[in-house]
Amino acid sequence: MSRKVMIIGHGGHSKVITDVIKSNPHLELAGYLDDKYDQIIYRNGLYYGPVLVASQFIKRLSVRLIIGIGNNEVRQKVAHKLNIPSEFYMTVAHRSAVISSSASIGSGTVVMANAVINADSQVGSHCIINTCAVVEHDNVLGDFVHISPNATLAGAVKINEGAHVGAGVTVIPGMEVGEWSVIGAGATVITNIPSQCTAVGVPAKMKVKEL
Structure with missing residues (x-):
C-alpha cells in the first residue's frame, strides 16, 4: 500500500520534490497546500488547499507532509507555525540517491537525484540535499540546512542550523559553517565560517557590508 504525501508549498x-515522490513506487502524491489557495479543492486526482489545513489531511487521509519550500527561513517559519509533530513529516530520497546505512536523516528532509550521503553522517530535519550534492562521511548537518546542487562537503564537516551552501561549493574536511550563514555559489571553504554571515569566493571570505 502506498503512503500518501502532501507537499506544503506549490x-x-x-x-522537484514531486519528481522525487514519483520515483518511489511506495509513495503517492496527495496534493499541494499553499496560501495561494483559499479553500480546499480536488482536481485531477489531487487536493489543493491553504497551508493551515494540513492537520485536517493528516486526520482525513493519513497523509505525511513535506515542506516543499527552498528558502530555509521560510521553511522553518512554516514548520513552527504548523507545530505538527515530527512523526507526521516524511523523509524522502530519490531512487538514484546513495545513502549509507549508517547515516541518519531527520524528518521532513528531502534527498534529490544522484545525491550522496556517506557513512556516519547526521542530517537534521527539514533539510534539502539537492541534486548531485555530496555529504561525505561523519558530517553533521543541523535542521533547515540546504546543500545546493553539486556542492561537496568533505569528511567531518559541520553545517549548523539554517545555513545555505550554494551550488558548486566545496567545503574541505573538518570545517564548520555557522547558523543561518550563506556560502555563495562556487566558493571553497577552507576556514570556519561564523554564524549569520555571507561568504563568497575562492577561498571563501566574508562579505563586508557597504556603508
Missing part, C-alpha cells in the same frame, strides 16, 4: 521547489 512553487519551483515543489516540482
Whole structure:
C-alpha cells in the first residue's frame, strides 16, 4: 500500500520534490497546500488547499507532509507555525540517491537525484540535499540546512542550523559553517565560517557590508 504525501508549498521547489515522490513506487502524491489557495479543492486526482489545513489531511487521509519550500527561513517559519509533530513529516530520497546505512536523516528532509550521503553522517530535519550534492562521511548537518546542487562537503564537516551552501561549493574536511550563514555559489571553504554571515569566493571570505 502506498503512503500518501502532501507537499506544503506549490512553487519551483515543489516540482522537484514531486519528481522525487514519483520515483518511489511506495509513495503517492496527495496534493499541494499553499496560501495561494483559499479553500480546499480536488482536481485531477489531487487536493489543493491553504497551508493551515494540513492537520485536517493528516486526520482525513493519513497523509505525511513535506515542506516543499527552498528558502530555509521560510521553511522553518512554516514548520513552527504548523507545530505538527515530527512523526507526521516524511523523509524522502530519490531512487538514484546513495545513502549509507549508517547515516541518519531527520524528518521532513528531502534527498534529490544522484545525491550522496556517506557513512556516519547526521542530517537534521527539514533539510534539502539537492541534486548531485555530496555529504561525505561523519558530517553533521543541523535542521533547515540546504546543500545546493553539486556542492561537496568533505569528511567531518559541520553545517549548523539554517545555513545555505550554494551550488558548486566545496567545503574541505573538518570545517564548520555557522547558523543561518550563506556560502555563495562556487566558493571553497577552507576556514570556519561564523554564524549569520555571507561568504563568497575562492577561498571563501566574508562579505563586508557597504556603508
